[in-house]
Amino acid sequence: MTWVNSIVHGIFLGGVYALLAAGLSLMFGVMRIINLAHGSLALVGAYAAYVFVEHTGLSAYAAIPPVVLGMFVVGYLLQRTMLERSLRAGVLVPLLTTFGLLVIIGNLLERIFSPDPKSLNPGVLGTTTWQITGTLSISPFEVLELGVAVLVLGVLQLYLTRTRMGRELRATSEDPDTAELVGIDSRAVYARAAAIAVGTAALAGIFFGMRSSFDPSSGPTELIYAFEAVVIGGLGSLWGTLVGGIVLGVAQTIGAQIDPQYFDLAGHLVFLVVLLVRAAIESGAIGSTRGVTA
Amino acid sequence: MSSATGTGSVPVRRARVQRWNPLSLGFCCALVGLVVALAFVPVVMSENAMQKLTTLYILVIMAAMWNALAGYGGLVSVGQQAFIGIAAYGAIFLGHQHTVEPFLAMLLAALIAGVIAIPVGLIVLNLRGGAFAIGTWVIAEIFAILVAFDSKLGAGTGISFLELNFFTPRHLLEYTYWSALGSTAVLLLILFILLRTRLGASLQAIRDDEGAAASVGTRVMLGKGILFVLAGLGCGAAGALTLANQLFIQPDSIFSVNYSALMIFMVLVGGIGTFEGPIIGAIVLFVIQNEVGDHWWYYTLLGSVAIAFALFLPRGLWGTVVDRYNVRLLPVGYRLRLLGGPALAKSEEPEPAAD
Amino acid sequence: MLLEVQALEARHGLLQAVRDVSLKVAEGETLALVGANGAGKTTLLRTIAGGHRAAAGRVLFDGTDVTRSSAHKRVRMGIALVPEGRHLFPRLTVDENLRVAGGNGRKGPWSLDAVYAAFPNLEPLRRHRAGTLSGGEQQATAIGRALMTNPRLLLVDEASLGLSPVAVDGVYRSLQTVIESGATIILVEQDLRRAMKVATRISCMLEGRIVLEGTPSELTREAVVDAYFGLREAGTSQATA
Numbered sequence: 108m109t110w111v112n113s114i115v116h117g118i119f120l121g122g123v124y125a126l127l128a129a130g131l132s133l134m135f136g137v138m139r140i141i142n143l144a145h146g147s148l149a150l151v152g153a154y155a156a157y158v159f160v161e162h163t164g165l166s167a168y169a170a171i172p173p174v175v176l177g178m179f180v181v182g183y184l185l186q187r188t189m190l191e192r193s194l195r196a197g198v199l200v201p202l203l204t205t206f207g208l209l210v211i212i213g214n215l216l217e218r219i220f221s222p223d224p225k226s227l228n229p230g231v232l233g234t235t236t237w238q239i240t241g242t243l244s245i246s247p248f249e250v251l252e253l254g255v256a257v258l259v260l261g262v263l264q265l266y267l268t269r270t271r272m273g274r275e276l277r278a279t280s281e282d283p284d285t286a287e288l289v290g291i292d293s294r295a296v297y298a299r300a301a302a303i304a305v306g307t308a309a310l311a312g313i314f315f316g317m318r319s320s321f322d323p324s325s326g327p328t329e330l331i332y333a334f335e336a337v338v339i340g341g342l343g344s345l346w347g348t349l350v351g352g353i354v355l356g357v358a359q360t361i362g363a364q365i366d367p368q369y370f371d372l373a374g375h376l377v378f379l380v381v382l383l384v385r386a387a388i389e390s391g392a393i394g395s396t397r398g399v400t401a
Numbered sequence: 402m403s404s405a406t407g408t409g410s411v412p413v414r415r416a417r418v419q420r421w422n423p424l425s426l427g428f429c430c431a432l433v434g435l436v437v438a439l440a441f442v443p444v445v446m447s448e449n450a451m452q453k454l455t456t457l458y459i460l461v462i463m464a465a466m467w468n469a470l471a472g473y474g475g476l477v478s479v480g481q482q483a484f485i486g487i488a489a490y491g492a493i494f495l496g497h498q499h500t501v502e503p504f505l506a507m508l509l510a511a512l513i514a515g516v517i518a519i520p521v522g523l524i525v526l527n528l529r530g531g532a533f534a535i536g537t538w539v540i541a542e543i544f545a546i547l548v549a550f551d552s553k554l555g556a557g558t559g560i561s562f563l564e565l566n567f568f569t570p571r572h573l574l575e576y577t578y579w580s581a582l583g584s585t586a587v588l589l590l591i592l593f594i595l596l597r598t599r600l601g602a603s604l605q606a607i608r609d610d611e612g613a614a615a616s617v618g619t620r621v622m623l624g625k626g627i628l629f630v631l632a633g634l635g636c637g638a639a640g641a642l643t644l645a646n647q648l649f650i651q652p653d654s655i656f657s658v659n660y661s662a663l664m665i666f667m668v669l670v671g672g673i674g675t676f677e678g679p680i681i682g683a684i685v686l687f688v689i690q691n692e693v694g695d696h697w698w699y700y701t702l703l704g705s706v707a708i709a710f711a712l713f714l715p716r717g718l719w720g721t722v723v724d725r726y727n728v729r730l731l732p733v734g735y736r737l738r739l740l741g742g743p744a745l746a747k748s749e750e751p752e753p754a755a756d
Numbered sequence: 757m758l759l760e761v762q763a764l765e766a767r768h769g770l771l772q773a774v775r776d777v778s779l780k781v782a783e784g785e786t787l788a789l790v791g792a793n794g795a796g797k798t799t800l801l802r803t804i805a806g807g808h809r810a811a812a813g814r815v816l817f818d819g820t821d822v823t824r825s826s827a828h829k830r831v832r833m834g835i836a837l838v839p840e841g842r843h844l845f846p847r848l849t850v851d852e853n854l855r856v857a858g859g860n861g862r863k864g865p866w867s868l869d870a871v872y873a874a875f876p877n878l879e880p881l882r883r884h885r886a887g888t889l890s891g892g893e894q895q896a897t898a899i900g901r902a903l904m905t906n907p908r909l910l911l912v913d914e915a916s917l918g919l920s921p922v923a924v925d926g927v928y929r930s931l932q933t934v935i936e937s938g939a940t941i942i943l944v945e946q947d948l949r950r951a952m953k954v955a956t957r958i959s960c961m962l963e964g965r966i967v968l969e970g971t972p973s974e975l976t977r978e979a980v981v982d983a984y985f986g987l988r989e990a991g992t993s994q995a996t997a
Contacts, residue, residue, distance in 0.1 A: 141531020143479070192712050202477045202531050203665060203711040210662045210704035218697050274856045278845045285843040288807050290831035290860035290905050327658060331542065334535045342532075368550065375543050379524065382536070386527035 112243050113360040119245070121336075121356030122253035123318065125349040127311035127329060128336035129260060130304030132348045135337070137280040137300045138194060140201040144208035145308055146330030147216075150323075152178050152309025153316035154216060157225050167227040167317055175310050182305025186298045194297070209326060216323035224320035227313065252314050256352075259307060260345055266303075267345070276300060308333075335378040338385075354381075436586050443575045451578045455646055457687045458581035459639050460667065462588055464679035464686075466635035467664035469592055472674035473604045474628040477530070479661045480537025481636045483521070483544050486656040488514040488637030489644040490548050496564050498553060503564045504576060507641035511584075514637025515630055522629040526622060538658065545656035559651025562644055577645040584638045591631065593676065600624060659700070666703045669710040672717030681719050757816075758783045758940050759804070759909055764813035766796075766803045773799040775964035777813070781909070786941045788955035790948060792984060796964040797944045798840050801911045804942070805837035806830040817909070832860045836907035840914045840944070842898040846887030850878055850897050853886050857904040864906025865937060871900040874933055877926070892923030899930060910934065913944045928954065948980060962986050 131145045142148075155177065156170035163169070189208070193201040232248040239245060267273040279286040279296040287293050315321065315329065332355065340351020355374050362373020443451055463481070470476040491510030495501040501509065525536045549557045565573055595601060604624050644650055663686060671682025686703075693699055710717060716724060759781040766774035773796045781787050789797050802808040804815055806827030815823045822830050844853050854868055872879045875896040881889060886897060895915055902910060915931070916924040928950060935941060935954070945951040951958065952972045960968040960983040968975070968983035 135531070139530070141535065143531070143534065189708070189712070196712060196715060198530060199471065199475065199477055200711050200715070202479075202534055203669060204708045206479060206534075206662070206665060207704040207708040207711070210707075211701050214698065214700040214704065271855075271859050274848065274852050275859070277852075278848060278856045281845045281847060282843060284807060285839060285845070286856075287827035288805055288831070288837050288839065288843075289857035289901055290828050291856065292826075292828045327538075331535065331539055334532075335539070338532065368546075372543065372546050375539055375546075378539060379543075382527065383524065 109242060109364060110361070113364040114357050115243060115245060116249065117357030117360035118353050119249035119253050119356070120318075120360060121349075121353030122256035123311055123314050123352070124332055124336045124355050125340075125352030126256040126259055126307060126314070128333040128340075128348045128352055129263060129345060130306075130308045130311075131330075131333045132337045132340075132342060132345065133263075133300055134304045135342055137276060138190075138201075138297055139198075140190065140194065140205070141334070142190075142304070143202060143205040143330060144212060144326075145205075145304070145333055146328065147209045147212040147326030148178065148181070148305050149308040149312030149315065149329050149333075150216065150321060150326040151181075151212060152312035153227065153321050153325075154220060154225070155309070156227055156313045156316060157220075160227065166230055167313065168230070170227075171310065171313055174313060175306050178309035179302045179306035183298050183302040185305065186301035187294075190301060191294060191297065209330070213323050213326055216326075220323065222322055222324070224322045225316070226320040227316040229317040233317065248317070252318070255310070255314070257349070259310065260349055263303070263307075264345055272296075272299060332374070335374055339378060339381045436582070439582055440579065443578055448571065448574055451574050452646070453687075453691075455574075455578050455581045455642070456690075457683060458585045459642050459646065460663070460683040460687055461585050461680055462635050462639045462642075463660065463664050464667035464671065464683045465589060465592060466632040466639070467661075468668045468671075468673060468675075468679040469628050469635075470632045471668065472678075473596065473601075474625050476625060476628070477534045478537045478632070479534045479658060480525075480539070480541040481632060481664060482656050482658060482660040483537065483541035484514040484518060484633045484636035485640030485643065485660055486541070486544055486548065486650075486652070487517055488640035489650050489655050490554055491637075492641045492644055493554060493560055493562055493650075496562060497560070500564075503562065503567070503645075504580060506564075507580070507645060510641050511634060511637035514640065515634030518630045518633025519626075521633070522626050526625055526629065538661075541656055541658070545652045548656070549652045555651070557652060559649055561649045565645060565648055573645070577642065580645070581642050584642065588631075588635045588638065595627070595631070596676070600627065604628070662700065662703060662707075666707045668717070669707050670717055672719030672721070672723070673715075675717070675719050675723060678717050678719040682717065685718070757781070758785075758818055759942075760814075760816040761800075761804065762814040762816070764800070764803060764815065765811040766799050766808055767811050768799070773964055774803060777961075777964070777966055779959060779966065779969075781940060781942060783908070783940050784938060785957060786935055786943060786955045788951035788958045789942060789944045789961060790946070790951055790958060790980065790984060791961035794963075795961040797961050798913055800961070801837060801913050801942065801944060802839075805835055805911055807837065807839075828860075831905050831907075832862065834862065834906070834908035835911065836902040836905045836909070837911040838898050838902045838913060838915065840917065842894045844886035844889075844894055844897055844901070847885055849883050849885055850889070851882045853897055853901050854904050857901045860905055862906040866903040866906050868904070871903055874903075874930055875900055890923075891919045892926060895919060895923070895927050896930065899927070899934075903934065908940060910939050910941045911944075912941060914946065915943070916945065916947055916950070924950070948977060948984075952977065952980075960984055 127146075127149055131142065134140050134142050134145075152174055155174045156167055159165070159170035159174060160167055189204055190201060193204045229248045232251060233246055236244045236246050265273075267277055275286070275291045276296050276299070278289075279291055279293050283293045286296070312329065315325075336351040336355045337348055338351070339354050340347035340349065354377065358377040359370050359374045362369035365373075439454070442454060463485075467478065467481060470478050470481075488507075488510040491513045492503070492507045495509055496503045496506030521540055525533055525540060528536045548554055554560055568576065596604070603620070640655065643655070667682030667686045668679050669682070670685050671680065672678025689702070693702065714721060757780050759779075761777060761779045764774055764777045765772070775796075777796075777800060779787075789800070791797050799808055803810050806822070806825060806829070810823055813823070814821055817830070817833055817835060820833070822833065822835075825833075845856070848856065851868075854871055858868065872882075877893065878896055878900065881893060886894065889897065899912070899915070902912075912931070915927050919927065924947075931941070931943070931954065943951065943955065952975075955972060957971055958969070958975060958980065959966050960980055962983065963986070967986070968980060
């Protein structure tokens with residue numbers, strides 16, 4: 108039964124979407140910013156891993172620690188320089204500046220790496236197949252993908268609920284004014300959130316790059332996937348993002364099952380339906396509430 | 402009114418609401434004269450000039466429409482390319498497959514784009530802020546995908562509007578030029594009138610404080626909806642004209658988010674929320690495009706300049722001039738003239754990001 | 757002088773909320789700030805705490821000019837605000853609300869245990885989300901949260917707003933404990949009777965200015981009421997018929 112196959116593979120794909128979307132959801136929940144350059148930053152992670160692999164000859168997995176750490180720093184700096192100023196300037200400005208960033212990143216990547224698709228090698232994990240039943244086969248790489256996504260989300264969850272910094276983040280996301288008044292340095296909170304967002308995005312970007320090829324125009328595509336996962340799962344909720352990612356992944360693979368060309372479209376349609384249903388149920392437009400729930 | 406005394410209140414003077422002043426009246430007359438003069442360009446100037454000006458007019462339309470959404474409606478759209486593409490392909494559909502006269506097909510296609518903006522608007526106007534932005538982008542992607550499925554529309558490789566070749570090259574250029582000039586003038590006029598009506602004032606209220614506006618009876622969704630449909634219509638016109646200008650289109654480029662990048666650049670640089678700003682931004686982009694459009698770093702330049710303006714010069718070039726010199730050329734707002742004193746401009750265009 | 761405010765001005769957009777306000781608060785004092793709604797009391801408190809930007813003037817805390825310091829820095833120096841309307845973090849539990857305020861490294865008598873000891877009614881509510889609490893419980897939590905920062909100066913804005921008289925009694929009992937522990941307090945209060953009972957000094961604000969100051973023994977209730985409603989010039993303390 109190839110439908111089961113599709114659903115299972117869709118779930119695995121959903122894991123990466125969830126990982127990609129987590130950062131977007133986090134930044135929105137805390138700062139009410141939708142970082143339009145989110146997908147592009149994930150893509151930078153993939154290209155950085157590519158460069159690492161080219162220069163060191165090590166596997167793509169070895170690239171993960173340095174690239175993700177580097178992108179944590181990038182996210183932190185991005186917040187302290189551009190995004191912080193954008194936040195202060197008003198509601199529209201972060202959209203405009205992050206869109207500008209998206210355009211710049213795409214242009215620079217195209218110049219440095221050319222428009223030709225690249226990919227990262229998942230190694231033996233990607234080529235091995237495990238035959239589960241007669242018609243269902245999966246690869247250890249996919250299991251790793253989903254496992255890493257769930258692990259990272261779980262760690263984030265613990266961070267939010269059990270650590271001081273996590274508490275500060277949740278408080279700041281609910282009421283930044285009052286957070287400052289009880290001694291929380293909201294700028295530091297935002298910077299940490301941005302670091303986490305960009306770092307996890309880069310991690311997701313690397314997994315994307317191992318799963319399929321990428322090129323400079325992939326940034327917007329990844330942004331849209333992340334956004335759709337977030338909306339389907341509910342803005343600001345981490346576990347909701349996991350659900351959203353999985354629903355999106357399954358929708359896409361089932362769509363592709365019908366016709367390979369329907370992959371993206373199936374995801375878009377599910378997104379629209381969920382959007383309209385939510386709009387009909389919830390009062391207040393989507394994108395207007397703030398707060399991070401674990 | 403008598404003045405109230407108390408703990409340091411300001412004495413109140415009599416005032417009169419003023420919409421037109423000599424400067425704006427003169428400017429508007431000059432504008433009409435300019436449009437008439439421009440209509441004679443094909444007679445006196447070269448074909449190259451015509452083509453370039455046509456491109457400029459298309460940019461002006463796109464900038465004005467994006468500004469209508471963002472500057473007056475507070476709606477940052479990153480998906481207006483949807484309507485550019487819809488109209489372009491619509492023109493081909495009507496003119497190529499159904500043998501409608503090409504320029505009529507283009508007009509109808511633009512109108513169709515405006516009509517399609519109604520259901521699209523009903524969907525995306527449920528979103529706010531960044532969600533709205535990406536939502537419009539998803540819509541654009543959907544249309545691009547749907548078009549690419551249709552082999553009769555050239556699928557992914559693209560299609561030419563061959564019927565345009567029935568005109569002589571010279572005539573095609575001329576008709577395209579006049580269509581572009583006419584569309585620009587009409588769309589700007591519609592926008593101008595809209596802003597001068599009650600809708601204009603209510604849009605400003607919505608932009609400043611939606612909740613407060615709704616509480617005094619402003620029909621928020623209606624205002625935004627009208628803007629969205631107008632922008633759909635306008636971007637549709639831009640799309641149809643682009644088709645006429647370049648004859649060949651393909652989904653990847655006509656539905657490209659690059660158009661949004663251009664629109665954002667023009668409006669940020671020119672002056673968001675002002676009427677004159679987008680026009681100035683279009684001129685700036687036009688010049689830059691001509692000079693460095695072929696260099697690889699063109700979009701990096703546009704993105705960087707846009708970011709710089711958003712952060713450091715948020716009122717744009719024209720907005721800064723307005724603030725500094727208290728000039729207003731087109732009377733889309735109200736000025737409060739204190740009798741017996743200098744005119745105080747009621748700020749009609751606060752920062753686009755009023756919290 | 758623990759706190760000194762000099763010629764402070766604060767605005768909300770074009771509206772002048774605080775006009776040329778100067779005051780001094782010595783360590784250990786309890787200053788009651790009274791006045792009608794819109795008199796500027798909340799804005800004044802928020803400006804002192806750093807939640808609102810001063811348009812002009814200075815705020816000096818223990819000799820240091822903090823006018824341009826961010827709110828969280830002022831908390832670290834020892835200023836804490838219990839905001840009007842409580843402003844608890846609704847989805848955080850009572851425990852988390854308290855703990856999130858306790859991380860600024862200030863030493864003092866207040867810890868999680870000490871706060872629960874002072875507000876025993878909160879102990880069973882530790883794991884409840886702050887948004888589900890009653891008004892009185894929220895007020896207690898809000899005060900406790902501010903105390904967790906071990907402040908030298910505690911600013912309390914409208915602690916009795918929206919509470920039942922019984923709940924207000926509870927709040928004032930805890931405030932008494934805080935006062936007795938030696939803290940300096942500025943208290944915004946609509947209830948004149950309570951204010952005059954607990955304060956060592958009283959200031960009355962009207963339309964952004966301080967129009968009357970004095971100790972409870974110096975001022976009659978009538979004088980304060982008159983100043984409250986703007987019926988007297990600042991400085992005099994005698995009521996007229």
